[in-house]
Amino acid sequence: RSLRRAGYQLEWTRVDTAASLAEQLASAHWDVIISDYQLPSFNAPAALAIVNAQALDIPFIVISGTIGDEAAVALMRAGAHDYLMKSNLARLPEAVRRELREATIRQERQDMLGELALTKERLELTVESAEIGIWDWDIPTGAINVNDRQPRLLGYAPSEFQPTHVDQWRQYIHPQDAPAQVTALEHHFRGELMPYECEFRIRDRQGRWRWILDRGRVVTWNEPGQPRRMVGTSLDITHRKQSELRLQLQRSVLAQIAQSMPLLDILDTLVRSLELQLNQCLAGAVLLHDAPRTQLNLAAAPHLPLPYREAITTLPAALADIFEDNWLCQGATLPPDTPDRKQWQELQAIAQRCNLQSCWAVPVISSTGEVLAILAVYYDHPHQPEPNEVDTVMLAADMAKIAIEQTRTTAAIAQLNHQLEQRVEQRTAALKASEARFQRLARNVPGALYQLVKRQTGSLEFIYLSDRWQSMFQVDPDQGKCDATHILKRINTKDWAQLHHLVSTADPQPKPIAWEGRWQMADGNLRWVQAIAQPEQQANGDILWEGLFLDISDQKQIEAKLQTTIKELAHATRMKDEFLANMSHELRTPLNAILGMSEGLTEQVFGELNELQKKASYTITQSGHHLLALINDILDLAKIEAGKFELDRTDVSIHAICDTSLTFVKQMA
Numbered sequence: 001r002s003l004r005r006a007g008y009q010l011e012w013t014r015v016d017t018a019a020s021l022a023e024q025l026a027s028a029h030w031d032v033i034i035s036d037y038q039l040p041s042f043n044a045p046a047a048l049a050i051v052n053a054q055a056l057d058i059p060f061i062v063i064s065g066t067i068g069d070e071a072a073v074a075l076m077r078a079g080a081h082d083y084l085m086k087s088n089l090a091r092l093p094e095a096v097r098r099e100l101r102e103a104t105i106r107q108e109r110q111d112m113l114g115e116l117a118l119t120k121e122r123l124e125l126t127v128e129s130a131e132i133g134i135w136d137w138d139i140p141t142g143a144i145n146v147n148d149r150q151p152r153l154l155g156y157a158p159s160e161f162q163p164t165h166v167d168q169w170r171q172y173i174h175p176q177d178a179p180a181q182v183t184a185l186e187h188h189f190r191g192e193l194m195p196y197e198c199e200f201r202i203r204d205r206q207g208r209w210r211w212i213l214d215r216g217r218v219v220t221w222n223e224p225g226q227p228r229r230m231v232g233t234s235l236d237i238t239h240r241k242q243s244e245l246r247l248q249l250q251r252s253v254l255a256q257i258a259q260s261m262p263l264l265d266i267l268d269t270l271v272r273s274l275e276l277q278l279n280q281c282l283a284g285a286v287l288l289h290d291a292p293r294t295q296l297n298l299a300a301a302p303h304l305p306l307p308y309r310e311a312i313t314t315l316p317a318a319l320a321d322i323f324e325d326n327w328l329c330q331g332a333t334l335p336p337d338t339p340d341r342k343q344w345q346e347l348q349a350i351a352q353r354c355n356l357q358s359c360w361a362v363p364v365i366s367s368t369g370e371v372l373a374i375l376a377v378y379y380d381h382p383h384q385p386e387p388n389e390v391d392t393v394m395l396a397a398d399m400a401k402i403a404i405e406q407t408r409t410t411a412a413i414a415q416l417n418h419q420l421e422q423r424v425e426q427r428t429a430a431l432k433a434s435e436a437r438f439q440r441l442a443r444n445v446p447g448a449l450y451q452l453v454k455r456q457t458g459s460l461e462f463i464y465l466s467d468r469w470q471s472m473f474q475v476d477p478d479q480g481k482c483d484a485t486h487i488l489k490r491i492n493t494k495d496w497a498q499l500h501h502l503v504s505t506a507d508p509q510p511k512p513i514a515w516e517g518r519w520q521m522a523d524g525n526l527r528w529v530q531a532i533a534q535p536e537q538q539a540n541g542d543i544l545w546e547g548l549f550l551d552i553s554d555q556k557q558i559e560a561k562l563q564t565t566i567k568e569l570a571h572a573t574r575m576k577d578e579f580l581a582n583m584s585h586e587l588r589t590p591l592n593a594i595l596g597m598s599e600g601l602t603e604q605v606f607g608e609l610n611e612l613q614k615k616a617s618y619t620i621t622q623s624g625h626h627l628l629a630l631i632n633d634i635l636d637l638a639k640i641e642a643g644k645f646e647l648d649r650t651d652v653s654i655h656a657i658c659d660t661s662l663t664f665v666k667q668m669a
Helices: 018-027 044-053 069-078 086-130 166-170 178-189 238-258 263-277 306-311 317-325 341-353 387-444 468-473 493-503 553-602 611-642 654-668
Strands: 033-036 060-064 082-085 132-138 144-146 196-203 209-221 227-236 283-289 295-300 314-316 358-365 371-379 448-454 460-465 513-520 526-537 543-551
Touching: 018 044, 033 044, 044 060, 044 069, 060 086, 069 082, 082 086, 144 166, 178 196, 178 209, 209 238, 238 263, 238 387, 263 283, 263 295, 263 371, 263 387, 295 371, 306 341, 358 387, 371 387, 448 468, 468 543, 493 513, 513 543, 526 553, 553 611
Parallel strands: 033 060, 060 082
Antiparallel strands: 132 144, 132 227, 196 209, 209 227, 283 295, 283 371, 295 314, 358 371, 448 460, 448 543, 513 526, 526 543
16 A cells, blocks of 8 residues: 555565465566565565575565564575565655666666677677787887787787787888888877877788788876877788789879880889789899890899899890790709700809899780780799789789780881871872862863752752852852852853753753853853853762853854854855856857857858868867866866766776867967
8 A cells, every 4th residue: 555655556466385476476577576574384585585596686675573683684685675664664665666776777787788798799709700909008118918819910829929018019010111100109199190000011920921900099198198008909901902002003004004104114113013012022023025026125123133134134035935934933944955055054043143042924925815025023032922922913914914015006006107197298298289280270271160069958059169260250269169149140040040950950860061151240241151060979969060161252252253154155155056057058058059150160061161260160169168068067066065966987088188188278378
């Protein structure tokens, strides 16, 4: 009742035996146990023993009317949380409230400790699986505590190497990286680098350099502000660093290739970067094949000892094959019949004097399988390449291949460009000469040249007009290269229709045109012109007309005069024909009478004639016949002109022809 009055909502069960108590504890979760000290068959110490046996953290409050101090103290020591007298149950609500609160606090603490333990376990598993070394450094004394992973970073078992002082760890740091590591710590101590972080190389048990990432933080400071205690981690980042260095190598070489740097500079950068990435590498070198593949020429070896560098400046092809065919060259041997065996032995002797105890090389092979160069690395101790080192060298060989091929390609392109420029210059000069000849021809052509394009839209456009358009037709060639309408409109309207029909025909195979028409000059005068053009179908569907305009005004005037002359000649011919017709009639009639009278006299029809009269009569007869022959010959000429004359082929007397001619000549004389 006192608990209900205090505001508690109660769900309770009464047990009076050990068995019933154990059953209830197993079947439900109880917030508090209130036990009477003494029951007929059960008591509080027995009940408390059962609760403790099950390791239950449940507030246990004892109520009794006769319990003594010793019994109460014994119960409290046994695990009871409080005890009350039955005569003072007013304290029960407060006791229950307090014990429930403390039980909650204990449970939260227990949960927190469980989570802390789980977190610690997870952290330990994480550190172990991530292979992270953990160190705790007492800065004033230099004492250092490390986990088992820290010595494993150097290849040692924890039982073989357990550094107790920071200097024991620092002696393994690469000499080139030690100053940077100290500087990073100083920056952290001054608060400039939070947290401390540094990457450096450290020598492992086998003498190889491994990359370590150190991170940490000062956790304790002295009163003057000096660092006292620092905690941190060490992580092996060798694989990541090698990948970064390879990527850096690749980027630096590709950047130089993109900038068209000289090949020797690119190979020098490549060798220097390769030397940094390989463990304990003394020097690297690149030997280039010459074009005829007769020898190797040293291209880059920045750190190779001078005597050996001078010895391999030029190597014959036979020694080059040794480098190509033997990955690990320290044990390479030559066949007894090799011509360069002596030089190879001398080369090995120089290498020994320079403390070059091992060398391994890889050929740089082009995309077509040609050996472009040899990439070699040298050590001052016997050394077998590791897989990651092989990958690095192969990457360097690929970069060398790209650089060499790029240089060769650039040189070939430069040569081609030079040849192309020469050809372009030659073609340009030839084109200029050809254009000059064309311009001279265009100026000497007795007409104005043009190129007229009929577009698919139907529009006409001049794309070329020769200089003679200005002198012949008063058209500026430069201003005329546009829409042809404003030029062609100067053609006489009556003549333009025929030309427009010829040019604008839709025939897919247009034919050459020849057209004559009148052209109106700027002063208004008309000139006769002739247009001749040859069509050509263009790929885009346009039609290109190429031809010339001729000024035929003088020809037209000559033709007009010729027509007049022809008319006059026709009239003269007609008059001649009339004359011949009249002559044939008017001359033949009296001539026939004369010939008849002369023949009568000759035959002495009118009486006898003396010799002189006979001779005169004979002469009259012969002259009449000769005159008649002339008249017939004139008529034959008319027949010849009319195309109606027929030849009568027969034998003639040469003597008679000569006599006739003499007679005619005598008369003329």
